[in-house]
Amino acid sequence: xxxxxxxxxxxxxxxxxxxxxxxxxxxxxxxxxxxxxxxxxxxxxxxxxxxxxxxxxxxxxxxxxxxxxxxxxxxxxxxxxxxxxxxxxxxxxxxxxxxxxxxxxxxxxxxxxxxxxxxxxxxxxxxxxxxxxxxxxxxxxxxxxxx
Amino acid sequence: xxxxxxxxxxxxxxxxxxxxxxxxxxxxxxxxxxxxxxxxxxxxxxxxxxxxxxxxxxxxxxxxxxxxxxxxxxxxxxxxxxxxxxxxxxxxxxxxxxxxxxxxxxxxxxxxxxxxxxxxxxxxxxxxxxxxxxxxxxxxxxxxxxx
DNA sequence: TGTGGAGCTTCCCATCATGGGAAGGTCAAG
DNA sequence: CTTGACCTTCCCATGATGGGAAGCTCCACA
Numbered sequence: 001x002x003x004x005x006x007x008x009x010x011x012x013x014x015x016x017x018x019x020x021x022x023x024x025x026x027x028x029x030x031x032x033x034x035x036x037x038x039x040x041x042x043x044x045x046x047x048x049x050x051x052x053x054x055x056x057x058x059x060x061x062x063x064x065x066x067x068x069x070x071x072x073x074x075x076x077x078x079x080x081x082x083x084x085x086x087x088x089x090x091x092x093x094x095x096x097x098x099x100x101x102x103x104x105x106x107x108x109x110x111x112x113x114x115x116x117x118x119x120x121x122x123x124x125x126x127x128x129x130x131x132x133x134x135x136x137x138x139x140x141x142x143x144x145x146x147x
Numbered sequence: 148x149x150x151x152x153x154x155x156x157x158x159x160x161x162x163x164x165x166x167x168x169x170x171x172x173x174x175x176x177x178x179x180x181x182x183x184x185x186x187x188x189x190x191x192x193x194x195x196x197x198x199x200x201x202x203x204x205x206x207x208x209x210x211x212x213x214x215x216x217x218x219x220x221x222x223x224x225x226x227x228x229x230x231x232x233x234x235x236x237x238x239x240x241x242x243x244x245x246x247x248x249x250x251x252x253x254x255x256x257x258x259x260x261x262x263x264x265x266x267x268x269x270x271x272x273x274x275x276x277x278x279x280x281x282x283x284x285x286x287x288x289x290x291x292x293x294x
Numbered sequence: 295t296g297t298g299g300a301g302c303t304t305c306c307c308a309t310c311a312t313g314g315g316a317a318g319g320t321c322a323a324g
Numbered sequence: 325c326t327t328g329a330c331c332t333t334c335c336c337a338t339g340a341t342g343g344g345a346a347g348c349t350c351c352a353c354a
Contacts, residue, residue, distance in 0.1 A: 002331075003330095003332095004329095004330065004331080013312080015312070015314090016312070016313090018332095018333095019311080034319080034331075035320090035331080035332060036320085036330085036331055036332080048274075049274055049275070052272070052275065053273050054311090055248075056248050056273075057245065057248045057252075059311095060310080066269075066270070066273060070270045070273065070274060073265060075265050075267070077259050077260050077262060077263075077265060077266060077267035078262055080267045080270055081256055081259045081260075081261035081267070081269065084252055084255065084256045084269050085256055088249060088253060091245050091248060091252070094245060095242055095245050095246060095249070098204065098238050098241060099242060101203050102235060102239065102242070105204075105231055106235060108231065109231045109235060112224050112228045112231070113224050113228075114225045114229075115223065115224060115225055116225065117224055118220060118221060118223065118224060119224060120224035120227045120228075122213075122224075122227050122228065122231050123213065123217045123227055126196050126200050126203075126213060127195075127196055127217060128199065149301075149302075150303095151302080161301095161302090162341070162342065162343090163340080163341070163342095165303090165304095181302080181348080181350075182303060182349090183301090183302055183303080183350095184302085201340090207339075
């Protein structure tokens with residue numbers, strides 16, 4: 001199987017497959033005489049695992065951890081759960097942060113006429129003319145997944 | 148006022164103030180004889196405006212639009228509301244996406260023993276051994292704010 | 295007057311995950 | 325034998341921010 005077929009079978013772009021190899025997330029693939037990478041079912045399975053982890057918002061670093069745990073048949077499920085739980089916490093924090101923004105924005109948008117007059121409470125708020133509500137920076141971990 | 152004082156007064160780091168100048172978000176500042184940038188109250192006000200827009204999750208590009216609208220005394224509030232509404236929609240999409248991940252993850256974590264045994268439904272799911280629930284990529288706009 | 299430290303300047307690099315695209319080799323079908 | 329679809333490597337861009345080096349200026353204190 002060439003990289004294109006592996007890409008189709010896994011849903012991971014060829015570009016990303018090469019990148020994952022480069023950063024050591026997956027092992028360097030064997031090559032044919034023409035220097036093409038060769039993939040088998042097992043590699044495709046691994047790529048699909050990665051794809052799904054990414055879809056759940058895990059960073060590549062977390063994905064690597066999960067991948068190793070997956071391949072370690074003597075793992076303790078507690079280790080997996082810990083990674084998942086940490087990620088859940090991170091997601092919750094980020095969601096809460098965005099919901100805070102959303103609440104403020106909806107309120108402001110609601111107060112804004114949205115007509116042809118210049119008067120606008122949204123801008124007034126941004127300009128700090130009203131009460132300054134200090135927002136929480138809410139330090140996010142490096143998620144590596146926002147693009 | 149030097150850049151450090153402007154930074155303190157606005158909450159925007161000196162590094163970012165220079166960057167905003169570089170990308171044209173703010174006008175190049177006047178310099179003293181020693182080549183130091185000089186800031187006045189108006190500039191600090193602008194920086195605070197930017198800071199607040201960023202805190203509400205607006206991208207630098209959106210912030211630039213809002214800044215121009217703010218400075219255009221003959222703007223129509225509809226234009227401002229449009230930017231805000233688009234951003235609200237974006238936030239809602241992203242929140243929904245993360246809530247989807249969260250829901251799946253919580254379910255999986257809940258099913259995982261989290262003990263010293265290797266059996267783990269989280270890994271099983273990632274490996275695709277169970278039913279494959281296809282997630283929505285939910286293409287996000289370039290937000291420029293995720294770091 | 296000298297000196298040390300704080301603050302300013304520019305410049306380059308790193309992040310995180312991904313895509314774009316160029317330049318060139320390879321293969322298969324027509 | 326040509327054409328087009330692959331593959332390869334290499335470099336660059338994204339968005340917003342921080343780190344840090346090298347070199348300048350300025351102020352306070354001894």
